[in-house]
Amino acid sequence: MGIRPWVVVEPPDRHGLRRITILGETVGSAWSLRELRKVLRGLGYPDDMDLDDHACVHWRGGDSGVWPDERGRRRRLVIGFMLAGLLASVGLHLVIGWADALDALTFAQRLVGMLFLLAGLVQAAALPAVVDHWGRGQVRFSGALVLLGVLMALATSTLLLFLWLQEHEIIAVALLYLALWLWSLWALHLLIREKVWRGIPHPRKFAAGVTVTAVLTAVSLGYSILYQPIAAPLHFVMRAEFGTPQTDAGSPYIHVPLKLYARNAGGIPVYIVVDDYTVFGVRSAFAKSGAGVKEWKGDEDGGWWLPDAQAFVSGTESEIVASGQFQGPGSTLDAGEEYKMERIVTLPKDTAYETLNALLRFTFLRQDRGKLADEFYYEKLSWMESEGRYYCPPDKCGEHVVYHGRVRYNTSLINLTRKPRYVATFWSPEEEPNVFISSFNFKKHKKTESIYDIYEALDENEVDREADRYGLGSVSVNAEVSVKGLLKQAQS
Template sequence: MRRAGRGPSLGPMSIRPWVVVEAPDSRGLRTVVVGGERVGGVWSLPQLRRTLVRLGYPEDLDLDDPVAVQWRGGDSGTWPDRTRRRRATAALMTAGMLASMVLGVVIGWPDALGALTFAQRITGALFVLSAAVQGAAVVAGLDHWGKRQVKGSGAVVLLGVLIAFATDSLLLFVWADEREFTPFLLLFLPLWCWSVWALWLLVRERAWRGMRRPRTFAAGVVVTALLTAVSLAYSTMYQPAAAPMHFVLRAEFGAARADAVRPFVHVPLKLYVKNAGGIPVYVINNDYTVHGRTTAYSDGANRLEEWRRSLDERRAEDAERYVDGLNFTRISSGRPHRPGDWLDVGQEFTKEHVFQVPVDTDFDTISVVLQITYMRKDRGKLDVEEFRRPHRSWDRAEGRYYCRPEKCGEEFYYHGRVRHNNNLVNLTRKPRYVTAVWSPGGRPIYTISTFHFTGGVARSEEERDVARYGAATAYADVEVPVAELLRSAGADTG
């Protein structure tokens, strides 16, 4: 006979005990079974009594009576629970999982929302999804390190630890490529050590026990890891390489016009730039320069000496036999684009400019060189607002950008932070900055490096990190005889 609303009544005629206390597990938890049904787990004798009272048993139930309670794997005095150790393990496991979850969000969120390519957004979304799984593992860990009332909670914790181990290992692998100090190293290096410890602990106690299909679970983990690795490799290596860059640059001289008042000839110049590639780009630096060439002609008797001198003076670009003493004078210089602008795929730009040449000039030819230095937008994100602000090297008010004119001349500096479109790289590298330098009388240069301006430019770092961010320069040049320009101007003025 049972009492209404209470647990089973016990009497001397009971054939078997209603309450069974199982042997303690590896943590000291003892499972309580009533009437063949698991009703919970307890760490101590007082917890067992409270559990039975909650089920309707009398408070003064004799727990040592074999008719009432059957003890397996020890008696009522066998409670091997190490409370402090268990709670410390649970706290350390929870703290590590929470930190790993935050790290996953930090890695994936910027790429998931702002990456230029679809593959990079997928990679970022996978990291965010992995962080969500780790959030679930935090909740599951409270049960797994507690009374384990939910089947499969240990497997969820194991999955979260595997994600942390894979993520931290990937971060360490990327960091080891250059071994630069970054504040995030103080996070993912300890987290890697934590994940190794947590993985060892969970494998030792076979945390996957209780799952109906552990092989399916393992296969899912492997497939997820492979998808993440393939997506990451595609977004960082294959996709940028598979989208080549191509620019169309043209510079054309128009028909010259003689000035009606002054002894000058006005020469029209038309500049054309088009992004004919498959990727939008930032304009890092650009320049067009018009030069006039003067030459001391010779009869060509000393052929070898003329070849050598011509190559030296033209920097091995061209060689001419009947020239001696080449000299180039800068006539005009400017920039079609403002540094920090960008060119979308297929975007065109045209600039028309007029420069002047004296009628009695000594120039024999006039040439123009058009160049544009760009950075691929699928490789990095430039802080455009910061980069667009020009800093004058000769102005003391510019602070750290000031450089003595006798050392640097008169230059414009453009400087801004650049972030790689794969946030894994940002977390494992020092900050990178793009610096562009332009002056009317000098060669435009640029750097992509850790240099962050203390006056002057670290020119020795000019080529550093250029390939990683897809930076390059495209050129176009054209040269015409001055006689042709003067003839067109004379024909026009008749």
């Protein structure tokens, strides 16, 4: 056998791996004596070579019996634990980012979603880096890439826990955020102890880049969640007008056209949660004494009052002549979009009404704060027993068309740290519409439990708070016309 170059086995690194060099050139690495023989066999050395012969092998940092991680149990445990945490973080980032990047209303919200998707991709790239860093370390920057992924997981889990603590609602997924946060602290401690930044050519620039990215993400997130929904203006142009009445000589009634119009003149699109137009016929008597203005309120036994009063009008009473929906619950009114409708109100010529009062109103939900689920668009009829929990005996609850469904916040981060929210609307041509948003979880209760009983038991403070959070608001416009004037127009 010819003379072979001297084999040098370097000291174990932080993971127990020993590098093998020949003539100053790295030819392999080994975790155990068996792996060392395998490397040497591939280089042409005999299987029976005496590895303790200092003439053939030079050992540095320990002899042939020093293999700190020969079986690899600790190393495999660390790799498995790191991969599990990173995989959970990757899934969380993709869930958050995918929803916002595709469905968010504003550019800032979509930008936040894309940043979370990018973070998820970076963490996905860190998965093989984990195996390399705690393996043979063939890629120089694998430790730095793992460190970046862990920092992202720590930042996101901290943010989720912070948002959850604002409401501290009982949700099972909060345990996942806590577990991910604790894992991030453990992983960061492990990487700092190993000083993985030593493999980065310019560690200060790396730290500056991570800091700038985090600051930009925080600014974009704060802008999309807090500032923009508050600062964006809302403005609606609405009209309700009576047209020229029509009749003929032999007809006992007249047709009064009613023109309704609404336009979103602001910068934010909205959902129409419920809308309604109602025409009231108003009866009143002439007060010759001029004391009608004193009738603006009830006595000690009555809690009513009137928003206006006239000196020569007394005994004002009103009743519904016509009522209906405008666009309909679940419809949308985008920025700059308008909607108009014409209806015919039928009125007998011998009517006792002095005036007609038309009222157009709707309740909206800002699309930059919330999104209605598709289930909301399907109406339920409260007088039908087949409707399950939406049924209520008419003599107890009246008769309503009910719209009910899930409403989600405009940012996935909020949805993932809160209980589900639901919006319910009750409409009837005989009553004023009602709208509620609450965190009541309908899926955890029997379907036989009436929705009427549920909403009667809700906390009013919570309902008001949720309405403000989702930008729930109402607008209205009215028009009043003299019936005598209408009759005169119809006869002319």
